[in-house]
Amino acid sequence: MTTHDAPSVFGAVRLGYIVIETNRFADWRRFGTDAIGMHHDALSRDLMRFRLDDRECRFLIRRGPAEDVVATGWHIDDHAAFERIEARIRAHGAPFTVGTDEEAALRGVGRLLRFPGPKGITQEISTTPAKSAEPLRMLATGFVTxxxxxxxxxxxxxxxxxxxxxxxxxxxxxxxxxxxxxxxxxxxxxxxxxxxxxxxxxxxxxxxxxxxxxxxxxxxxxxxxxxxxxxxxxxxxxxxxxxxxxxxxxxxxxxxxxxxxxxxxxxxxxxxxxxxxxxxxxxxxxxxxxxxxxxxxxxxxxxxxxxxxxxxxxxxxxxxxxxxxxxxxxxxxxxxx
Ligand SMILES: [Fe+2]
Incomplete structure (x- = not known):
């Protein structure tokens, strides 16, 4: 087994959002909104988001050629657990970048840290996800988060x-x-x-x-x-x-x-x-x-x-x-x- 930098963060980590890069914006909008039944928000010509619940962002879709998931975002319960994970990244000598205010705002989170993950999927941790003031407009009755x-x-x-x-x-x-x-x-x-x-x-x-x-x-x-x-x-x-x-x-x-x-x-x-x-x-x-x-x-x-x-x-x-x-x-x- 690998060694853990105690104490454990198990239970303080939740899959919070996913970043997808695609050039098929119209198809993705139809797929997310009309087929799956999620709430859609257009941010700009090159950015849109889907919501599942009261959180501002569950899927961030950005224009680009990957046609793939490029990052997974993990909401961390509290600053102590966030800093424990950050300390592990540092202790293992892995590269990381602190998300900019703009990157955090797009994902609807407060604090944001990004580091490399398996298969080239960037891993992101964040705290204090923002709730949207806008009521949900979606075909689904709801999603379990x-x-x-x-x-x-x-x-x-x-x-x-x-x-x-x-x-x-x-x-x-x-x-x-x-x-x-x-x-x-x-x-x-x-x-x-x-x-x-x-x-x-x-x-x-x-x-x-x-x-x-x-x-x-x-x-x-x-x-x-x-x-x-x-x-x-x-x-x-x-x-x-x-x-x-x-x-x-x-x-x-x-x-x-x-x-x-x-x-x-x-x-x-x-x-x-x-x-x-x-x-x-x-x-x-x-x-x-x-x-x-x-x-x-x-x-x-x-x-x-x-x-x-x-x-x-x-x-x-x-x-x-x-x-x-x-x-x-x-x-x-x-x-x-
Ligand atoms: Fe599955």
């Missing part, structure tokens, strides 16, 4: 122990459970990490014994938690009617029991809308391994041979391109339990 944060991110990684080591070092992440699954004939192990009561805020999928990454984007999917089952059903219908691609039909996961579907975003990575995942009770939780990601459903929708070929190409390309890691913050990596 609160103590567990806004949802989760899922990455594919060829270096899962280092990726797990990173979140362990920086946020005292705990292993919730594993899933073994076969995708396209390749065996994967998925590691689910939590930083608070949410079953997982980070999932890391790795091909077993194969240093191959078939996903072009830095994130495989993002997840938001819908308030009601009706919200899942109605947004599924809207995604379909508006002509956005569906990746996986409605189904239920084996480990957190979340009922969900996966749509494809205009940038290409997937977007999971889920409902009713289990909440972890720290006094009794024991990590286990599940076989397969789903109890039922989650069937691939409209997968074409072209899509399969694109995955194969991405996998082949990844062989010649080492994955970006942050060795200074990953320790020796965390071996599996």
């Amino acid at each position: 609160g103590d567990g944060g806004m949802g989760h991110i899922a990455l594919t990684s060829t270096k899962p122990m280092q990726t797990r080591g990173y979140f362990n070092t920086v946020f005292d992440a705990r292993l919730t459970d594993y899933i073994d699954e076969t995708f396209g004939g390749v065996k994967f192990k998925i590691r689910f990490l939590r930083v608070n009561e949410r079953h997982h805020s980070i999932a890391i999928a790795a091909a077993r014994g194969l240093p191959v990454d078939a996903v072009r984007t830095r994130v495989q999917h993002l997840n938001v938690q819908a308030a009601t089952l009706d919200d899942v059903a109605q947004s599924y219908q809207r995604v379909h009617e508006l002509g956005f691609d569906m990746a996986l039909s409605v189904g239920q996961h084996t480990n957190d029991k979340e009922l969900s579907y996966y749509a494809r975003t205009p940038s290409g990575f997937e977007w999971e809308v889920g409902w009713n995942p289990v909440v972890v009770d720290e006094t009794t939780w024991e990590p286990t391994t599940y076989q397969g990601i789903s109890i039922w459903g989650h069937l691939p929708v409209g997968r074409t041979i072209i899509g399969k070929l694109a995955e194969f190409q991405a996998g082949a390309r990844s062989l010649g391109r080492p994955e970006s890691t942050v060795p200074s913050l990953s320790g020796a990596g965390v071996p599996d339990d």
Whole structure:
């Protein structure tokens, strides 16, 4: 195990916002507003935000060529925990930058620190997220955020122990459970990490014994938690009617029991809308391994041979391109339990 700079910050960290870079602004606006059903705020020609709740910013969309998630933002409960994480970054000699007032304002936060993360996704910590005075205008009845944060991110990684080591070092992440699954004939192990009561805020999928990454984007999917089952059903219908691609039909996961579907975003990575995942009770939780990601459903929708070929190409390309890691913050990596 990696050493921790005590005391732990577990429970004081929540996924707070996500920064996405895209040139497909009109499509993203339609996807976020008319399909998923979030509140939209245009800031300028090159910046827009989506809200899920009373916070000013849950998704910051900025114009640029990445077509990917470029940063994940973690809300930290208090200044003491913020400074503990900052001290860890310094102690490990990792580079960091203090966010400008303008950067903090765009994200709707007070204090902001940015530092490198796995797969080139910048990690940001912040305090004192701002509440909006504007009432929500959105098609969804609501999203579950609160103590567990806004949802989760899922990455594919060829270096899962280092990726797990990173979140362990920086946020005292705990292993919730594993899933073994076969995708396209390749065996994967998925590691689910939590930083608070949410079953997982980070999932890391790795091909077993194969240093191959078939996903072009830095994130495989993002997840938001819908308030009601009706919200899942109605947004599924809207995604379909508006002509956005569906990746996986409605189904239920084996480990957190979340009922969900996966749509494809205009940038290409997937977007999971889920409902009713289990909440972890720290006094009794024991990590286990599940076989397969789903109890039922989650069937691939409209997968074409072209899509399969694109995955194969991405996998082949990844062989010649080492994955970006942050060795200074990953320790020796965390071996599996
Ligand atoms: Fe997920």
